[in-house]
Amino acid sequence: MTFRLVYRFACLLFGWLRLLARSSAAKDVEILVLRHQLAVLHRSNPKPTFSRGDRAVLAALLRLLSKRRRSALKLLVTPRTVLRWHARLVARKWTYPNRGPGRPAKPEALRALVLRLARENDRWGYRRIHGELLNLGWKVAASTIWEILQQADIDQAPHRADSSWAKFLTAQAQGILAVDVLHVDTVFLRRLFVLFFIEHGTRRVHIAGVTRHVTAEWATQQARNLLMSLGDVRTAGIQYLVRDNAGYFTDGFDAVFTAIGARVVPILPGAPRMNAIAERWVGSCRREATDRILTTGERHLRLVVTEYAGHHNEHRPHRSLGQRCPDAVGAPEPPAADDQSRVIRRDRLGGLLHEYAQVA
Structure with a gap:
């Protein structure tokens, strides 16, 4: 026991001596x-x-x-x-940061632009979109365009092309003229008919005539009068005439428009939406004018529908025209209103219709 204790002290001593070195x-x-x-x-x-x-x-x-x-x-x-x-x-x-596996993500601006081009041009395939992007300065592969369309569940061009009647009307709106007949019952229970035309591109309405009996000869003559009033320049722009299958729209009526190079498009049976723009004007005219007035005769009705057509063309805003009236299409924007602006009101049809304008 004593020897072991001495040995331990000796080890500690030599360890301390070694620390000194x-x-x-x-x-x-x-x-x-x-x-x-x-x-x-x-x-x-x-x-x-x-x-x-x-x-x-x-x-x-x-x-x-x-x-x-x-x-x-x-x-x-x-x-x-x-x-x-x-x-x-x-x-x-000495190692660069790890960016993770795979290619870097596509810029969000590029993705949004690809989807916009695909939705606005339903007949463009990914190759056509790729060419358009190259012209816009985007250096991107065609496979990237295809991948973006696939991730957004957008079909390829032949499958997503919209060939509906609404799409056709939108594409050809500037050259389409529609015709329809509005009937109104007078206070004496007599039915009168209003023949009108409406331009799809500008939504401008033309009242052709008012009569108690619509005949083929009368309708044909009103069509000739309309073309004469439009003039050669506006008449040349008519490419299609949309009409229903009423008996007074005969071959003679169609010949008036085919003579100027227009194509007559009768609506299909049971498909009134093919002439939806004309039908919509009929509904607006009824709700805002004829259903709120007791009509006494042809002269009175002609005055009412002519005044309403003037309101429709000169003042009434249309969503399809960017809340502009037909006569204001292409005109400069109205001045911005401020605290000093003053608004006046103009009445039509005895106060049934109100029109507001800004004055200095």
Whole structure:
């Protein structure tokens, strides 16, 4: 027992003597390492966990010690693990950030532009859209266009082309003239008929005539009178005439328009929406004028529908025209209103219709 105690004291003594031969810097490094390990043990329960900062500190400190001293220290991890941490730090310094797998995402502006071109041009395939984008300065592959369309569930050009009647009317609106007949019952229970034409492009209404009996000869003559009043320039722009299948629209009536190069398009049986714009004007005229007035005769009805047509053409806003009236299409925008603006009212049909205008 005494010999063992003497041996222990001798080992401690030689250990202290060996410390005297070491530099103070090496001893300070060992103290810092041991203190940092104690700090890790104090905040870790039950298993010590090294954060990224802990690994960096230990790797940097142990790098300052010799291999023999690292092996002699009591570490929570092996020296091999510490060296691996240091290698990671070096690799992270000289390696570019990881951007993740795959190609970078497409710019949102490009995606929005591709979808816009596809929706506004239903006959354009992805190759056609690709060519348009190249002309706009976008350097992108055709496969990228195809991928964007697929992700948005947009079919290819032949399958998404809209060949409906509404699409046809929209495309040909500037050259379409529609005709229909509005009937009104007078206060004496007599039925009168109003023949009118409406231009699809501008929504301008032309009252052709008012009569108690619509005959083929009368309708044909009213068509001739309309073309004479429009003039050669506006008449040449008529490409299609849309009409229903009433008996007074005979071959003679159609011949008036085919003579100027227009094509007559009768609506299909049971499909009144093919002449929807004319039918819509009939509904507006009834709700805003004829259903609110007791009509006494032909002269009275002609006055009412002519006045309402003037209101429709000169003032009434239309959503399809950007809330402009037919006569204001292509005209400059009205001046912006302010606190000093004054608004006046003009009455039509005895105050049944109100029109408002801004004055200086």
